[in-house]
Amino acid sequence: MRAMEATVLKFHGNSSIVTAIQRHRSTIQNHTYKTKPFLPFSLTITKCSTTKTSETGHDSTDFSSTRGLVFDLGLSTDSWDREEIGSPVVKRFLSDNEERWYMWYHGRSSKQTPHSDSIGLAVSNNGIHWERGKGKVESNDDVGLVMSSCEDWWAFDKASVRPGEVVIMSSNKVRANSSVYWMYYTGYTTETVEFQSQGFTFELGNPERFSLCDESVEKSRVFRSLPGLAISQDGRHWARIEGEHHSGALFDVGVEKDWDFLFIASPHVVFHGSGDLRMYYHSFDAKTGEFCIGMARSREGIKWVKLGKIIGGRKSESGLFDELGGRYPCVTRNKRDGSYVMAYECVDRNGKMSIGLAVSKDGLNDWKRVQNEEAVIAVGEDGAWDNEGVGCPYLVEMDGDSDHQWRLYYRGVGNGGRTGIGLAVSKGNDIIKFTKQTGIHL
Secondary structure (H helix, E strand, O other): OOOOOOOOOOOOOOHHHHHHHHHOHHHOOHHHHOOOOOOOOOOEEEEOOOOOOOOOOOOOOOOOEOOOEEEOOOOOOOOOOOOEEEEEEEEEEEOOOOEEEEEEEEEEOOOOOOOOOEEEEEEEOOOOOEEOOOOEOOOOOOOEEEEOOOOOOOOOOOOEEEEEEEEEEOOOOOOOOOOEEEEEEEEEEEEEEEEEOOOOOEOOOOOOOOOEOOOOOOEEEEEEEEEEEEEEOOOOOOEEEEOOOOOOOOOOOOOOOOOOOOOOEEEEEEEEEOOEEEEEEEEEEOOOOEEEEEEEEEOOOOOOEEEEEEEOOOOOOOOOOOOOEEEEEEEEEOOOOOOEEEEEEEEOOOOOEEEEEEEEOOOOOOOEEOOOOOOOEOOOOOOEOOOOEEEEEEEEEEEOOOOEEEEEEEEEEOHHHOEEEEEEEEEOOEEEEEEEOOOOOO
16 A cells, blocks of 8 residues: 655656646636636656557448447457447537547457456547547547556556546637646456345446346346546546555445445546536445445545435336436536536336436536436437447537537447447437437448
């Protein structure tokens, strides 16, 4: 176990990133709410894996129906993301003469060890057609694999990593060369936790791999995961920031019998105001047999205090789309009225995944589902690329002058567990009605 200092800033690793952190200490929250935070904590930075790309261009698919699909598996036999993709985190940058989109996502290839995910970056000028890479990035212009699991034996993320949220500090201008990116991510170890499966007829995995079981099993095992933080100046080269947990994670799971005792996954961080950052994450409550979404709060983004769970499952005789709860929350603040909107992956009694939305005035309490009987986005029809499940949603608010619209990116699962990333668009500002896009996949 490594000792942590309480009041001194300690930096190790890329000197340019260290300089950037020092330069932007006073602007950690200024990029959105024009407030002045402070950083009364100790930072220890360890170097992440970095990479090089050699493949760009559009992807292709052999699905019979591609409605909504905007990003498919890697084409090349040696692509880092040929076997699986998901967890899209999408950011739109605007300047006076340019529009630029970044998408971080997790991927996996057959060359990687089982259950080992890495994080990659794709770019676009419209959020629809994406430029990708098949290998590791090295330069500031590359796209492709940008972060792999840690090589340290004691690390919480030594087996696998998936992005949860990327917060851009200091500027939302694409031309700005002084921004600092903060990535909150899920790190997985090789440690597994066993618990009673409660008679489910599908596999409860963390991370889930979309394979259904033929019959119930008495006990299930999931991989332990914890939340982590990494920073970057270009969105491509990342350095981990070690949290207070001995493994480098930001915080630990709950004590035995707590709702988040098994694992903590999909950290999504939102700035509310000066000294008030909120993290939304999910776990599986083995006592109640449902996926739950909970919260934690922080003054500076490093030290967190848990507040408990805010969304769970809903039992019913007929079976609801979120009977077994929700996971993979994505929360954003509505620019029009200041309320909070949450998109999340719902799980029904058979393990089928869909996407629901909930709203809250303050982002803390009284989350209300926008629909009670049907999911906002359901699986595709038979033969569709997403006919087995949809989830891992990510909301982007399009603040147009004439038509205020929302985009919702999501992971889709098709026959045989094949994955892709799709896009649905709201009808104006109505977050109840989303339509999967057509005629945009190349």
